[in-house]
Amino acid sequence: MNSENFTLCEKVVAPSYVRQGSQARRGHEQLIRLLLEQGKCPEEGWSESTVELFLNELAVMDSNNFLGNCGVGEREGRVASGLVARRHYRLIHGIGRSGDIAAVQPKAAGSSLLNKLTNSVVLDILKISGVRSVASCFVVPMATGMSLTLCFLTLRHRRPKARYIIWPRIDQKSCFKSMITAGFEPVVVENVLDGDELRTDLEAIERKIEELGAENVLCVHSTTSCFAPRVPDRLEELATMCAKYDIPHIVNNAYGVQSSKCMHLIQQGARVGRIDAFVQSLDKNFMVPVGGAIIAGFDEAFVQEISKMYPGRASASPSLDVLITLLSLGASGYKKYLSERKEIYSFLAQELKNLASAHGERLLHTPRNPISLAMSLDGLQASSDQAVTQLGSMLFTRQVSGARVIPLGKEQVVNGRTFCGFMSHSNSYPCPYLNAASAIGITREDVTLCMKKLDKCLKMLKKDAVKSSSTVETGLSQCFCSLSN
Amino acid sequence: MNSENFTLCEKVVAPSYVRQGSQARRGHEQLIRLLLEQGKCPEEGWSESTVELFLNELAVMDSNNFLGNCGVGEREGRVASGLVARRHYRLIHGIGRSGDIAAVQPKAAGSSLLNKLTNSVVLDILKISGVRSVASCFVVPMATGMSLTLCFLTLRHRRPKARYIIWPRIDQKSCFKSMITAGFEPVVVENVLDGDELRTDLEAIERKIEELGAENVLCVHSTTSCFAPRVPDRLEELATMCAKYDIPHIVNNAYGVQSSKCMHLIQQGARVGRIDAFVQSLDKNFMVPVGGAIIAGFDEAFVQEISKMYPGRASASPSLDVLITLLSLGASGYKKYLSERKEIYSFLAQELKNLASAHGERLLHTPRNPISLAMSLDGLQASSDQAVTQLGSMLFTRQVSGARVIPLGKEQVVNGRTFCGFMSHSNSYPCPYLNAASAIGITREDVTLCMKKLDKCLKMLKKDAVKSSSTVETGLSQCFCSLSN
């Protein structure tokens, strides 16, 4: 309420009580003021009531909520369903304009503020998470793959001749497809085995660049976060190489914001060499629904170029989700999630190690992967051909989600290209294995429960193997080995 | 509740009352059954309680809501904020898989059902709205422009050599950018003046095709819904031409679903010639928040090809919005909106005509445009140079939204290309004018209020002109002529 209305309230209830209420209102306004002034994630999280107060204030500024508005255009933010209006806090106009997804809409000052503030708060969080020198970023309502596509499409206008994208292999379909969709030819560079780890083959990449000619290479497309035993790409060396050959460098940092190691790699890469943009998922890093990504970079002009490449308006929903989440958590709440994740990573590693040794397997040694772990399944494989895929299906039906089982030698065709040993990032990884990850939001209970169920499944499979009656639960198995893609 | 629980209830309250309650539950289940069986929009709209019951049932089927779930993957549908979880009905996993935006997710049976059913219901509505022979469609969480881009990117794989897209001019930035972003060269074909109407120049298009060589043309990119005095493209003739030259044909049907004329054009085009895909906005046709589109076509395989081109998962938010809306309205409710829109179009036309003649202007004669109308502003232009743009800013500050004012001879550079007479779809339309549209959801009050305010503004401007003191409210004017883009 404005001051005039507060004064009127004083005629209804005692002025001293109203004054205290109006003071309390200023408390909320003060938090909003800080946000507007600094454009940063508040250190302490806001209460639900402050968050909703703020969103309602934004909504009031959009023309579809003007009490005296009359609309004679083709897009007026009308909403047929009350359920829909409410779930979007009556913010209906989306974000951006036809020219630029980051642009301001005259009809929707509130939604425009939402958009600008979200990008600003997210930038702050990227800095806090380790990429101190990031210059600009924006939230886009597309998942990581399509966002990478948008980056490649933008680069096309800078490098009209280039046809190839050099890509250290990572077996996730959407990464591969992001290049295909953009109309480029991925040049897959196999990883090298280093102990148990699969690492970037720097020499092979440099060879490829020279072979194809730097001017024909659109960019290097590297990856940080990935499933063990693959580890994050060697960003420093790749960035240096890109600088040397004047080739753009796009980093797929899908769920890397949650790991200080991944963020550090990007920060270092940008410092010593060249990183043009790095892309991260909203849902995987900020515990919001699937469907948004952050495109970030070290050169504001280039980031803006990408944002201008998106034709038309876009859904505000992912921006709204991440803004609500970050305002509610505050920087301190987010950092707490990060440190808990790290702790549980160690816990998970220890538990997996114990379990592995109890079953005659071993935890693969992949210290460079800060999120994902892998446990060998050699023994299981030996016991029966189908046992490995069967384990996957058994875990699924026991409500263990996210545990991937990687059999040996699976072949898969993706957009016309055959990948040997698909899912293992390698033509011939030495052993089958199981993946488990400590991702943001995981709890100790998740780990404990998963270990218990995994233990049971492994025991059952062994018994089955002895009886050689492995018919139980095989029906489903074939379709589950690729579950997590 | 299941039957076991209903039986238990009978021990708490009288069995006859419980039985009636359980029967009532079956009433809701029956509606859901019909939806699942037929995949069609229900004829009568559902109550809010049935809609929410259904969404809750879907959510329960997603692994993030399993009571005993333990997650050790990198994407587990965790949500940090209760506000966010609730506004998405706890449907967190989005839609699609890395391989295909229409694919089913093992972790999220509920979200997968949501996705499939939405596409099915939307297909039904496209048929009801006039494109009887549409074969397949899917909702994509990107606005129209980016969806068109996806279509063009898909065609690239079919026609690797093609570089050009033939495009009858329509002055909306995102249409133009959709081609640029996809990496193609738009070949802009000017419209021809036919009375007051701007229509497709069929001869010029055919000339262009022959000039460039059909094999070098990726597709013809035509438009139905547009601002008067432009009218929908001559789809039948274009489709026939595309068939003749074996060139794909993509139709931008942005807000055309709401008009039986636009839908009829598409239906006819596909019948007599070739239309590969047509794209429409969710928000403009279904009164949901900005950010989604429907990509539809007559060949299921091609539509699927497009859906497989989207790399990675996607936001379920636009699907959820349109499903809630259509289930709530029912087919009958949607049809009622359509017929009301049509009626108000006639009302708006009459009102504008009266107003125009009162001010010495005239309603442009554009009977082929079923949605948008235009009123000349010759007299206003004559009174003062700035008066036309000033009118735009005056309407804006008076909360008339969507009324576009088109001055003469505006030049604009879009992605490096200069458009003369920008916003008027023509290098030199004979007169300045004002647009108003009767779009879905418009009310008689919108029209009446708009006419009143417009009348006042025109009177004020005339007085100003007399006084030649047109300084009032000019500050804003320059930025408002391009408002509606």
Next chain:
Amino acid sequence: MNSENFTLCEKVVAPSYVRQGSQARRGHEQLIRLLLEQGKCPEEGWSESTVELFLNELAVMDSNNFLGNCGVGEREGRVASGLVARRHYRLIHGIGRSGDIAAVQPKAAGSSLLNKLTNSVVLDILKISGVRSVASCFVVPMATGMSLTLCFLTLRHRRPKARYIIWPRIDQKSCFKSMITAGFEPVVVENVLDGDELRTDLEAIERKIEELGAENVLCVHSTTSCFAPRVPDRLEELATMCAKYDIPHIVNNAYGVQSSKCMHLIQQGARVGRIDAFVQSLDKNFMVPVGGAIIAGFDEAFVQEISKMYPGRASASPSLDVLITLLSLGASGYKKYLSERKEIYSFLAQELKNLASAHGERLLHTPRNPISLAMSLDGLQASSDQAVTQLGSMLFTRQVSGARVIPLGKEQVVNGRTFCGFMSHSNSYPCPYLNAASAIGITREDVTLCMKKLDKCLKMLKKDAVKSSSTVETGLSQCFCSLSN
């Protein structure tokens, strides 16, 4: 947002857009201002967004929502469940203080405003609905019966000797119990038959007063709204009589606000004689959940005395519901409901008349009852003893709710007193009958559907009677004749 924050917004998005947003905010504030200034129901209903904005503003003023609050009392408005907090808009402190349910709470300026404004808006609606000279009223979170009890308990302090309450018979248990609970002895005065109507026996009442001695009579407890063939009590004459004998007069106006006739009776009664308080249900008159009532009167001091009689704080829930409802409807919306109800009353009367004559029955002639109608069931009764009660159970299982079936000669003991012909307000009404009412919110569909089902049931029962195999559906019948009490 306050002006400081709006200014900050102008640094993020264009000042002209922000200015428009801030102007829009003033639109909502203006509505709130009018409410605070005048304390009246707004003529036009508010949008959901204004209502919620307002409620959020109130909540912010309560101490449990102060950001810096620390509580060391025994009642701090803490809420354990987010679901609960949200459904009450975080207004947790209830209304009133230990001294007075209408008093202001220092800890809860917002809830106190809610309470005061609700009472004020409700008072306005009582005036609009016909009791122009009502002086004061308050909402109490108890249903009509308990609210009557509170009135009687208050009167006890004024008339410590009085033991009797004179009560023209109305067969609704809670009316009778309201007197028993308060500790008084109801003196039941039978109604007289006047044509089909049952009317107040004025002479018998006067006789009773003289017999008992006016000083021993706590009050006359009369009723307006009731089931036909009983009609509203003769308030003018009763009020005059009460004035004459100096006896308080409490009117049970349960669902009478919706009828201009009932309201007119009260207005007239107070004008010519004495009415101390009249009590009406919130749910039955304002379409809110069960559980609240309005206690109103013509002497502010007496109404305040009643409000001070309620010991302790009380739930704000009914106040919140009725305030939301009235702000959303506006006076015009509420009046529209009233006139629709009246129209449907005529429609229902006509339909019932037709149906009755088709089945050899008749619509009882009860023109003085403006809400409820009755159709004789003589023929049905003749066909079989159980047929009448069976009809009740059949209607129930066919989801016709609210249709009461009144058999002949039912006896019932209520709090130790035997009522003959219970439910018919008379020891011996001449015929069995069925009641149907046109109450606020009823639709034409309700009537049409009810007539159709009733017609079917009557036909089935006749057929059964012929076959004399009336065993179907009798199991339930005995418990349904008293359904509506």
Next chain:
Amino acid sequence: MNSENFTLCEKVVAPSYVRQGSQARRGHEQLIRLLLEQGKCPEEGWSESTVELFLNELAVMDSNNFLGNCGVGEREGRVASGLVARRHYRLIHGIGRSGDIAAVQPKAAGSSLLNKLTNSVVLDILKISGVRSVASCFVVPMATGMSLTLCFLTLRHRRPKARYIIWPRIDQKSCFKSMITAGFEPVVVENVLDGDELRTDLEAIERKIEELGAENVLCVHSTTSCFAPRVPDRLEELATMCAKYDIPHIVNNAYGVQSSKCMHLIQQGARVGRIDAFVQSLDKNFMVPVGGAIIAGFDEAFVQEISKMYPGRASASPSLDVLITLLSLGASGYKKYLSERKEIYSFLAQELKNLASAHGERLLHTPRNPISLAMSLDGLQASSDQAVTQLGSMLFTRQVSGARVIPLGKEQVVNGRTFCGFMSHSNSYPCPYLNAASAIGITREDVTLCMKKLDKCLKMLKKDAVKSSSTVETGLSQCFCSLSN
């Protein structure tokens, strides 16, 4: 969804995924089954989604939500405002029938279940909290005071001659008014000073009983939870005395459920003597909004008699709130709150002790009061006459809520009776003091922040005293000494 619909789902998405979803649904059903079977508070709290699923299931069973319902009664559960419908989960019919607030409504099986289950779950919690032998209870939508009134009104029918209620003094207006409102004469028995504690004067009570004659005493009305230095009444002795003289005994256990001591006193009292009913607040014990209470007793018939005394239906809102809260917390969650409260009580005691000694005051020694503490204000009183009340106002404006300041010798008239030393439960307590309580839901932060602010205020007041310029902030002081009543 029912099994038929699940089968249909299998045609849309893979059967194995659907099967898992349907299994997940059974998980929720299982929790509901346990609740229905046992009628107990679940040990572990339910997730929000289970709670909402359950409430939606209940709502579906009420006739106002029947899809084919037609209503021709005067009370059909119609709701005009969607906001209102939603906030009540569409449970509109309230609880109870005209005959009995605990009765089942034929029109509303869902609301009836809600009512029965709430009473059952609440009974379980009373047992868990220490009154093991409680036989029956029900939730009533009235605060503690009015609920006590209802108990007294019920007793009147058992003891028609009795006029007095014997009441060991407790200075809370609503307790006193509860007797006045019921029409009885409170016989106030002063407490005796025992060290710092104010305790029940058993001898004086027995004297009073004999003086008045047991048959003229309606009941003894004792209190457990109260502000220090008063301590809970000596229930064992009182109960024994009531048994001896055959006098009913009603216990005001307002916020005593949270304290094992208070609950133990009741359990013991009932074991060795007579307790007819004990009444507790919902909001103060279960962190729900103000407005409900639980009436409980050891004789099921008597509790039922009280529930039958409530005339008419009642609001379901308090029942709904407490059910949501208890299902969400689970027994374990509630017990955790209890043990935290206890710990913080010790913490608060220690902190207050330290603060007191730092300011030359002392923590009063009141070990028998398990919730409330008191710190002397002798020094402050000595410094200035107004200082004590001024402290109250200072704390209020600094957002310390619930800290009561009790000056010496305040006189107050409540319903015509003058209380000396009002608020201190004594005509002449030796010193002024400040109260702070450790009530359920309190946090360590509350205590720490309160101590800091209190310390500051005391320092400021001392400085003021020195300057003898105590004009600041005195304006408000007079109205704040009675804040907490």
